[in-house]
Amino acid sequence: MHHGEIVLLRGPNGAGKTTLLKVCAGLVPVTSGTVEVLGRDLTRHRAAVRRRVGMLGHATFLYEDLTVTENLDFWSRAAGATRDDGRAALVRLGVAERLWDLPVRALSTGQRRRVSFASMVCRRPELWLLDEPHAGLDADGRDVIDELMAEAASVGATVLFASHELDRAEGIAHRTVTISGGVIG
Amino acid sequence: MADYLAQIRLVLVKDLRLELRSRIALGQVLPFAVLVLFLFAFALDPDGDVLEVATPGLFWVTVLFSAVLILQRTFALEADDGVLDALRLSGLAPSAIFLGKVSALVVQLLVLEAVLAVGVAVLYDVTFSGIGLLVLVALSATVGIAASGAIYGALSARLKSRDTLLPVLLLPLLAPVLISATRGFEIGLRHEAGGGWSWIGLLSVFALAYLALGAVLFRPLLEDA
Numbered sequence: 001m002h003h004g005e006i007v008l009l010r011g012p013n014g015a016g017k018t019t020l021l022k023v024c025a026g027l028v029p030v031t032s033g034t035v036e037v038l039g040r041d042l043t044r045h046r047a048a049v050r051r052r053v054g055m056l057g058h059a060t061f062l063y064e065d066l067t068v069t070e071n072l073d074f075w076s077r078a079a080g081a082t083r084d085d086g087r088a089a090l091v092r093l094g095v096a097e098r099l100w101d102l103p104v105r106a107l108s109t110g111q112r113r114r115v116s117f118a119s120m121v122c123r124r125p126e127l128w129l130l131d132e133p134h135a136g137l138d139a140d141g142r143d144v145i146d147e148l149m150a151e152a153a154s155v156g157a158t159v160l161f162a163s164h165e166l167d168r169a170e171g172i173a174h175r176t177v178t179i180s181g182g183v184i185g
Numbered sequence: 186m187a188d189y190l191a192q193i194r195l196v197l198v199k200d201l202r203l204e205l206r207s208r209i210a211l212g213q214v215l216p217f218a219v220l221v222l223f224l225f226a227f228a229l230d231p232d233g234d235v236l237e238v239a240t241p242g243l244f245w246v247t248v249l250f251s252a253v254l255i256l257q258r259t260f261a262l263e264a265d266d267g268v269l270d271a272l273r274l275s276g277l278a279p280s281a282i283f284l285g286k287v288s289a290l291v292v293q294l295l296v297l298e299a300v301l302a303v304g305v306a307v308l309y310d311v312t313f314s315g316i317g318l319l320v321l322v323a324l325s326a327t328v329g330i331a332a333s334g335a336i337y338g339a340l341s342a343r344l345k346s347r348d349t350l351l352p353v354l355l356l357p358l359l360a361p362v363l364i365s366a367t368r369g370f371e372i373g374l375r376h377e378a379g380g381g382w383s384w385i386g387l388l389s390v391f392a393l394a395y396l397a398l399g400a401v402l403f404r405p406l407l408e409d410a
Contacts, residue, residue, distance in 0.1 A: 051276040055270075064265065066206060077191075077195055
């Protein structure tokens, strides 16, 4: 994969898409072979690579008892970003300001998904790893995600995403990679 | 260094905020601990001498049981909805996460112990005379409980059997803390000269050993959790 490239990872259920994304994020140990992410050997430089990677999976990666802004403050500052970065990401993701002081548990699935995306975006990762990024979102939310992926790629970030919504996904991807039975075709 | 301390503070504030929002320690664990004190009082009340002699041990047994409940809750929250994965990707130093969590646990346990001390004074008719010694014993024991508890809490965080496994792993390990803190409290309550410092020394060694161990081990624990 190259800088500024958006790559769609497609394949049937159980093909290994999520596992591959987690391997690239350094969340699943490499048991054989080598994985090079952002030009570095993941086995030897896992911590350094992780700091430059953003991931959105099936889980929201949010604390349900904290409010939206408290979550964003924590995750943005943990990554060395500022509170303003977190709030800007919320605005960009279209999270209404009236929701900011609500605990995450009070949000709908789609709203949580947007907040989760905002917590990833505010870190300004160089590699975006997205597992079904459009899942649970309304039409407007899906459009925003597409725009964000395109914007990220335009400033040099690389996007690898898995999706079953092929019509939409192929429309924004520069390239498609198929995986089946754990093997990339 | 300032960045590292800021990371510890970030985790500390987040954990305390989570507790304030959920009110598990204040709303559930604290009443449980006070209830245990009541039950001990009812069980031993016919013989006031036994209650007086047993007060230090009953106090620390109650603290240990309550600490297990707080630890289970703290690490269950981290296992929810992929948060552990997010922590791995966060850029926070694992040792800073550990020290932040230990700090938050220490704050919660000290609040619990303060309330229990009032409960003991009222229910068991105990007078706290050697207050300086008692405070030092409580501080060193609490840090030891929090540090060892954070290690084992992380170890069992993602296990389905964590609710039953954590006490089985942790309580035997905390036997030296229970013994030392109980002896230290006995000496403090009797206001005896000397003796108490050796127990504080033992508790401090335990606490420092587990702080150091946790700072080193938390990275692999976080990876395997």
